[in-house]
Amino acid sequence: MSFSSILGQDKTIKRLRALLESGRVPPAMIFHGAPGTGKFLAAVEFAKTLNCSHAAHREKPPAPPAPDPDDLFAAPAPAPAPEQEQEPVKLHTDPSDPCGACLSCLQAASGAHPDIRVVDTAFQAALLDEAESANLKIDTMRELTRWAQQKPMLSAWKIFIVRDAEALMPQAQNALLKTLEEPPPGTLVILTVSKKTSLLETILSRSCVIEFGRLPKAALKTILEARGAGPDEAASLAGLAGGSLEKAAEAGAFLKRVSALRPGDQARIFKFSSGLPRDSHKARDEVKTLLDLLLAKTRGAWRAAEGTAKTRLTALLRRTLDLRRMADRNVSYQLLLETALLESERAGIKIEDLVKPE
Ligand SMILES: [Zn+2]
Structure with missing residues (x-):
């Protein structure tokens, strides 16, 4: 699996590749489009590529300046590395594809990567030890906030993919907002959503929106x-x-x-x-x-x-x-x-x- 295998979204994938190659990955992203247009698949590939041990980004994990918990007005961590530090390290044919063979890629492919978490209603049911609900709750987003504060275990990036984010209740969105406003270095939150209007304006304004069109x-x-x-x-x-x-x-x-x-x-x-x-x-x-x-x-x-x-x-x-x-x-x-x-x-x-x- 790689970006090349995501069909029918050429323009969108090109944009994602450009972000990866520029090294300027925003800390909050929204993958928006109708259900069944490849948003989740693309989010997983994006996460996999960022954390691939052989990717161009490998040499440039986000510089972790000591976070000052009292500095509420600190600018959000912009990117893993400033552009001038980026060196062209080409280990695959396309630097914005994951290698698919390193430990990070293998763990991501099996859904067991310690630094890539998919947060959805099924995950929430296991987390809160309750029946699966239609909504994503405030307690789940509080857990996400807590994890985001911890250092990545294996990779440079700690990535949360909130799947079908229209399920987020307003209070849960407010709880998530804290992570989007002051993202710990090396944290990326991707929300996949089919209805943008279900998200609060405050979430939308802090995120980089990537559009997924209908598949040809x-x-x-x-x-x-x-x-x-x-x-x-x-x-x-x-x-x-x-x-x-x-x-x-x-x-x-x-x-x-x-x-x-x-x-x-x-x-x-x-x-x-x-x-x-x-x-x-x-x-x-x-x-x-x-x-x-x-x-x-x-x-x-x-x-x-x-x-x-x-x-x-x-x-x-x-x-x-x-x-x-x-x-x-x-x-x-x-x-x-x-x-x-x-x-x-x-x-x-x-x-x-x-x-x-x-
Ligand atoms: Zn890899």
Whole structure:
């Protein structure tokens, strides 16, 4: 794995490489983009490269000036090393790729690097010894702040990747803010987020925002094929995915479930809806993706329709949009899905149509 293997984000990866090569890595970064566009993967590669023992940065760990805990107005540590101290040390073909073979790279690849921590709701559940919650809490960010004060164990950089940072509650964001305002030398916090508006302005203004666009269909197809999909299936899923690998995976699950339905079976919509995941967050995401597919399909039919058919499809579009909004509330997702599918079928759009690309 390296930056080169992250497909469909050429401009973004180029920017990340430039940051690594300049030696001016900001202490707080936000990787922003739709779900399934490679943000987390890129964050892990970025962390891996920074800490790779063979990387160009190896000779230049961040100079640790003795931190003065009373100096609240000290400027944030800007970078591991000033530019003039940077020497071109080329040990790989591309200095901004991790070597993949040193102890640091191997530990990072296995998720066991002592100085690279992924903070998400699953990690929080283990940390706080409780069931997985939808939110990231203040206690977790306090722990992060505490770790950030400790020296790295193995590498030059101590890196925290807060995954899906929209899960951060406002108090938790405030707790994290302290680390972003006065980052201990050699500390990097990367937040991956699909909705920037879920972050406080104070967090946004202190972070370097890196944008991840939707993945082009060709890149999606290549990734899906590399993951074992046949060429036709990969093309079909790439067409349904709206530029998101996560949506492609969800569409793949639909394809399987829809192809298992018997045409003409009166109960097939109920059978389909009852196959939603038990986990309510996953069920909600799946219903939202399905409603998005339904909306795309209905819009397509609406554009081609005339007369009474157009009127009927206009009503269906409005209704499906209403249901799509309801999916963000605490409702029965199964009921919501059944309603949407039954109403669509009455208007002439069948569940089987949803998995056919335009
Ligand atoms: Zn390495």
